[in-house]
Amino acid sequence: MFNIPAKKTASQIIETFKHADFTSDRLTEKFGFSIPPPYHHPQASRFTSQVGEESLTDNLMRLFFLGLPVKSDTLPLQFAQNIFECGLAFADGVLVRPMVLVTPMLQQYVVSDLHPNNTKYADQYVPTLSQPAMHLLSFAITDPGQKVLDLCGGCGPHAIFAGQFSESVTSTDSNPRAKQFVDFNSALNGIENIQAVTGDLFAAIPADKYNLILCNPPFVISPSTTDGFRDNKFELDHLLYKILCEAPRHLEEGGFFQTTCEWVQIRGEEWTERLKNWLKDNGCDAWIIEANCQAPESYASNRLKETSPDQSADSEALDQYIKYFNNKSVEAIRGGLIFLRRRAGANWQVISTLQKKPTRSLSSEIKQGFQTHDLLYSDVNDQTLLGAKLCVPEGLQLYASSSWDTNQWALDTMTIENACGLYSKVSIDETMQTLISSFNGAAPVQRVLESFALTMEIPVEMATTQGLAFVRSLLEEGLLKPSQ
Numbered sequence: 307m308f309n310i311p312a313k314k315t316a317s318q319i320i321e322t323f324k325h326a327d328f329t330s331d332r333l334t335e336k337f338g339f340s341i342p343p344p345y346h347h348p349q350a351s352r353f354t355s356q357v358g359e360e361s362l363t364d365n366l367m368r369l370f371f372l373g374l375p376v377k378s379d380t381l382p383l384q385f386a387q388n389i390f391e392c393g394l395a396f397a398d399g400v401l402v403r404p405m406v407l408v409t410p411m412l413q414q415y416v417v418s419d420l421h422p423n424n425t426k427y428a429d430q431y432v433p434t435l436s437q438p439a440m441h442l443l444s445f446a447i448t449d450p451g452q453k454v455l456d457l458c459g460g461c462g463p464h465a466i467f468a469g470q471f472s473e474s475v476t477s478t479d480s481n482p483r484a485k486q487f488v489d490f491n492s493a494l495n496g497i498e499n500i501q502a503v504t505g506d507l508f509a510a511i512p513a514d515k516y517n518l519i520l521c522n523p524p525f526v527i528s529p530s531t532t533d534g535f536r537d538n539k540f541e542l543d544h545l546l547y548k549i550l551c552e553a554p555r556h557l558e559e560g561g562f563f564q565t566t567c568e569w570v571q572i573r574g575e576e577w578t579e580r581l582k583n584w585l586k587d588n589g590c591d592a593w594i595i596e597a598n599c600q601a602p603e604s605y606a607s608n609r610l611k612e613t614s615p616d617q618s619a620d621s622e623a624l625d626q627y628i629k630y631f632n633n634k635s636v637e638a639i640r641g642g643l644i645f646l647r648r649r650a651g652a653n654w655q656v657i658s659t660l661q662k663k664p665t666r667s668l669s670s671e672i673k674q675g676f677q678t679h680d681l682l683y684s685d686v687n688d689q690t691l692l693g694a695k696l697c698v699p700e701g702l703q704l705y706a707s708s709s710w711d712t713n714q715w716a717l718d719t720m721t722i723e724n725a726c727g728l729y730s731k732v733s734i735d736e737t738m739q740t741l742i743s744s745f746n747g748a749a750p751v752q753r754v755l756e757s758f759a760l761t762m763e764i765p766v767e768m769a770t771t772q773g774l775a776f777v778r779s780l781l782e783e784g785l786l787k788p789s790q
């Protein structure tokens with residue numbers, strides 16, 4: 307399929323991509339998104355008309371992002387030779403045709419299959435980057451020097467990403483072609499600490515333990531099992547259940563498991579309890595972040611649009627989905643992320659709602675969230691909390707709205723928000739604002755509340771009792787954090 311590029315060839319290819327500014331920023335500027343659209347996208351012809359045939363940037367976008375042929379004389383000679391030699395494209399008369407897609411991902415490039423039907427290996431299609439894959443990148447914990455597993459790794463975006471800061475990365479996938487892509491992508495990006503293996507879930511690494519497991523599995527919940535890169539053979543969300551059951555024993559103490567996922571809400575059951583039951587007594591703290599919720603009909607229709615260009619076939623497929631969900635009493639399909647951390651002792655489970663999509667790495671916010679939950683929920687009593695040192699997280703935002711009243715501004719409302727997207731806005735008043743600013747990480751909570759009582763001229767006891775409840779809610783809303 308490919309010829310793994312030699313170091314020099316790989317760096318020449320990457321240099322051409324970078325020199326031509328074939329980057330996610332440029333793609334977002336041009337198309338409004340930076341992951342390749344499905345080939346049958348209803349606006350595919352508009353995307354094509356957005357790229358010219360003159361500049362190298364446009365031709366690289368045309369060839370490797372939209373998967374269209376370009377004229378061979380638009381590509382630098384050495385670059386053309388390099389991409390032919392390693393099998394990224396081939397010459398067809400005066401045209402160059404792509405064999406794969408190449409997607410810029412942060413500072414790296416990820417090679418994947420062109421599209422599901424355009425390969426003789428259609429049943430072993432290796433998908434390109436997706437929104438969930440990008441989300442997982444944003445949430446991934448990037449502690450250096452770790453042993454990392456990329457479970458259901460596909461062409462290896464998370465392995466390539468983790469390879470930059472980790473000691474070693476293993477990428478596993480049941481599709482043997484995925485290994486070839488991971489090996490290729492490692493060489494293309496000059497990353498040497500990735501090992502790709504083939505096997506069913508954890509079966510490929512039966513006894514190994516990791517500090518970090520990243521997983522963007524085929525979580526789509528559907529009656530179909532034909533698209534192995536997104537469907538799975540399990541009933542409803544039981545692939546997720548299986549992964550959640552097995553992951554803990556592959557984590558080192560203190561190690562994290564982070565997965566994108568979808569799960570169902572069954573009529574008459576609390577979905578929160580269902581997930582909590584799945585996760586109880588597994589030796590891990592669990593943080594479930596719900597990001598979206600869809601009714602079965604809209605879920606089915608959205609999922610079908612992703613893969614099917616044929617609208618007439620859709621109504622039959624849609625019926626199948628609806629019947630499937632009805633028979634299984636599915637009321638809604640929810641999506642989000644689940645994070646586990648292996649920790650001896652009494653474990654906590656927290657469920658929160660994502661407020662907005664991440665636009666940058668939230669690695670430190672996720673670590674901070676775990677520390678905060680430890681402080682709030684792991685056997686912590688009032689005395690421990692009073693002894694804790696807290697501070698205000700970077701980037702907190704305060705919004706004040708005032709109106710003109712006779713001859714001066716009168717403050718109407720004040721809200722404060724940890725704008726990373728993990729927390730919601732909270733209404734506060736000026737007293738609370740003053741109290742929040744007094745947490746500077748140096749003094750324990752008790753001392754902060756005592757001096758606040760003195761300033762406000764209120765009894766210390768009252769300030770401590772009420773203040774402690776307030777501090778808990780500030781921690782829960784990400785408006786305070788334990789200082790390091």
Ligand SMILES: C[S@@+](CC[C@H](N)C(=O)[O-])C[C@H]1O[C@@H](n2cnc3c(N)ncnc32)[C@H](O)[C@@H]1O
Binds near residue numbers: 523
């Ligand atoms: C949604 S794709 C994600 C790929 C990659 N993690 C990414 O984010 O781009 C899911 C991947 O899981 C793989 N897969 C499906 N079933 C699997 C199984 N039982 N064990 C391991 N991998 C599996 C598929 O081959 C596919 O590459």
